[in-house]
Amino acid sequence: MSWIDAVVHGVLLGGQYALLATGLSLMFGVMRIINLAHGSIALVGAYMTFLVVEHVGISPYVALVVVIPGALVVGYILQRTVLERSLRAGDLVPLLTTFGLLIVIANLLQYFFSPDVRGLSSGGIGTANLQITSTLTVAWFDVLVLGIAVALLGGLDLLLHHTQLGRELRATAADPDTAELVGVNARAVYAQATAIAVGTAALAGVFYAMRSNFDPTSGPTELIYAFEAVVIGGIGSLWGTLVGGIVLGVAQTVGAQINVQYFALAGHVVFLSVLIFRAVRAAGGVRVLRRAMS
Amino acid sequence: MSRPLLTVERLEARHGLLQAVRDVSLEIDDGETLALVGANGAGKTTLLRTIAGAHQPSGGRVVFDGEDVTWAPAYRRARMGIALVPEGRKLFPDLTVEENLRVATAARRPGRWDVDEVLEVFPLLQPLRRRHAASISGGEQQATAIGRALMANPRILLLDEVSLGLAPVVVEGLYRSLAGLSEAGVTIVLVEQDLSRAMAVASRVVCMLEGRLVLEGAAGELTREQVTEAYFGLAAGGAR
Numbered sequence A: 001m002s003w004i005d006a007v008v009h010g011v012l013l014g015g016q017y018a019l020l021a022t023g024l025s026l027m028f029g030v031m032r033i034i035n036l037a038h039g040s041i042a043l044v045g046a047y048m049t050f051l052v053v054e055h056v057g058i059s060p061y062v063a064l065v066v067v068i069p070g071a072l073v074v075g076y077i078l079q080r081t082v083l084e085r086s087l088r089a090g091d092l093v094p095l096l097t098t099f100g101l102l103i104v105i106a107n108l109l110q111y112f113f114s115p116d117v118r119g120l121s122s123g124g125i126g127t128a129n130l131q132i133t134s135t136l137t138v139a140w141f142d143v144l145v146l147g148i149a150v151a152l153l154g155g156l157d158l159l160l161h162h163t164q165l166g167r168e169l170r171a172t173a174a175d176p177d178t179a180e181l182v183g184v185n186a187r188a189v190y191a192q193a194t195a196i197a198v199g200t201a202a203l204a205g206v207f208y209a210m211r212s213n214f215d216p217t218s219g220p221t222e223l224i225y226a227f228e229a230v231v232i233g234g235i236g237s238l239w240g241t242l243v244g245g246i247v248l249g250v251a252q253t254v255g256a257q258i259n260v261q262y263f264a265l266a267g268h269v270v271f272l273s274v275l276i277f278r279a280v281r282a283a284g285g286v287r288v289l290r291r292a293m294s
Numbered sequence B: 001m002s003r004p005l006l007t008v009e010r011l012e013a014r015h016g017l018l019q020a021v022r023d024v025s026l027e028i029d030d031g032e033t034l035a036l037v038g039a040n041g042a043g044k045t046t047l048l049r050t051i052a053g054a055h056q057p058s059g060g061r062v063v064f065d066g067e068d069v070t071w072a073p074a075y076r077r078a079r080m081g082i083a084l085v086p087e088g089r090k091l092f093p094d095l096t097v098e099e100n101l102r103v104a105t106a107a108r109r110p111g112r113w114d115v116d117e118v119l120e121v122f123p124l125l126q127p128l129r130r131r132h133a134a135s136i137s138g139g140e141q142q143a144t145a146i147g148r149a150l151m152a153n154p155r156i157l158l159l160d161e162v163s164l165g166l167a168p169v170v171v172e173g174l175y176r177s178l179a180g181l182s183e184a185g186v187t188i189v190l191v192e193q194d195l196s197r198a199m200a201v202a203s204r205v206v207c208m209l210e211g212r213l214v215l216e217g218a219a220g221e222l223t224r225e226q227v228t229e230a231y232f233g234l235a236a237g238g239a240r
Helices: A003-031 A038-056 A060-088 A092-113 A140-162 A164-174 A176-181 A186-211 A219-233 A238-258 A262-282 A285-293 B044-052 B074-080 B097-107 B115-121 B123-128 B138-150 B168-183 B195-201 B224-232
Strands: A129-131 A137-139 B006-015 B018-028 B033-038 B059-064 B082-085 B156-160 B187-191 B204-209 B212-218
Touching: A003 A038, A003 A137, A003 A140, A003 A164, A003 A186, A003 A219, A003 A238, A038 A060, A038 A092, A038 A186, A038 A219, A060 A092, A060 A186, A092 A219, A129 A140, A137 A140, A140 A164, A140 A186, A140 A238, A164 A176, A164 A186, A164 B097, A176 A186, A176 B074, A186 A219, A219 A238, A219 A262, A238 A262, A262 A285, B006 B044, B018 B044, B018 B059, B018 B212, B033 B044, B033 B195, B033 B224, B044 B074, B044 B082, B044 B156, B044 B187, B074 B082, B074 B097, B082 B138, B097 B115, B097 B138, B115 B123, B115 B138, B115 B168, B123 B138, B138 B156, B138 B168, B168 B187, B168 B195, B195 B224, B204 B224, B212 B224
Parallel strands: B033 B187, B033 B204, B082 B156, B156 B187
Antiparallel strands: A129 A137, B006 B018, B006 B059, B204 B212
8 A cells, every 4th residue: 555545545534533523523612511422422323223234134324214313312312311410510520421421331232232342234335446546446435434524514514504503503602691692592402412413423433333343342432533533623613623534544544554553553643743732832832831941 | 551561579689699689679661761770780780681581580570571580591581572682792703793683583583673674773784794793893793782682573672781882973873773662662671871861761760779779760850960869879768
């Protein structure tokens, strides 16, 4: 595999990470909730799809027709019952609540599905390749996932900027008290935001599960990638999330090109570098730091 | 005489240990313009915010159009027709002027007021429709904030210091618009530092001092001296 191949595959892999990160970014942008259970929720989406596929015997793509609406409802209920209460208790409580949720989900999955490793078939498109040049081949599945990520982010962008719900979401994100004064039911808006976030998480989880096997403890791995994509892309920015996912994907595939073992490491290094760069800039730049240390 | 549009009964409100509103009772009739005056810290803003549902009372009742709304959330009151133009305008900075207006259709009160109607009353906003609210001047922001409140087609409009920090010529324009609203039948409660201006537009004036109502009367019947004395707490015993 050449360097160009590595970059192309990294960009495509970035689509998967952006898809995973979208819901995380949305929930943080609107409610300032860092949802540590985001990866676990994605994993539940994969398990639910697995369940439908096993029992009804349909393709995972068709199963999404049931799983996604289910995820939207679960997201709405999750906000109204659990997250809404924890939001009222202060900034740190939602972090603890979602951490608890992460553990509860892992244990429930273990209880109902056993610790066995599972997989979801990606169907015919999962093995089909697109020959671009004589040396460069990409998987149609990767193209599909990147396409879905772009379409999802584009759809969310349209929703946020061209609908009443979008205006209410942005107004509530900026100032929930004033939003209420102009007639916005902030709690209902939050619940709709969480519904969308959980729906996109489930979608991302299903595609992630088609790519790699999963077991009840896979949630945190998916969370890490989503989290890194959000941070690299700039917190609270939807299109930044796509950029963040792609940067992460490219870092990983280019890292693997140097040495196969560097795949995950290279992604983490880029993520840390971005964090350090931001921290230094927020502190007033390198010169200020140097002066402070001398 | 029909029942008042808004009744405030023995209302109490506090900020932590500080009692901001003490035993305030007030009736506001449909269509009137009431000026609420008083020194800084007299409790005017807290009273308006408690009526609108942005602040929880510690005692008493708020009745709007015959319904007890004391514990109703702010968005429900907005949907019933109570609109507050908050102190400091509180626009949504990342939304455009037009989006700031449109957000208030969340109150689900269709009526005379829509974006076109607001832009007609505040023509200065016309060229700014697509500008972000954070990037326009104070007077333009104030017009947007009032327009946003009007988009809910309120039955009562609570205005908290709308002229604060604005150039006199802008204030002049705002008050002309308010007079037009009043003629259109909107009930207005106005918090205003400028006594003569308040007394000129209002049909009734109430004065607050240290959380209490200390003076109440028809604008035409009160003298400037009476109001000034109540304002600074000089009225011996006063109308407490």
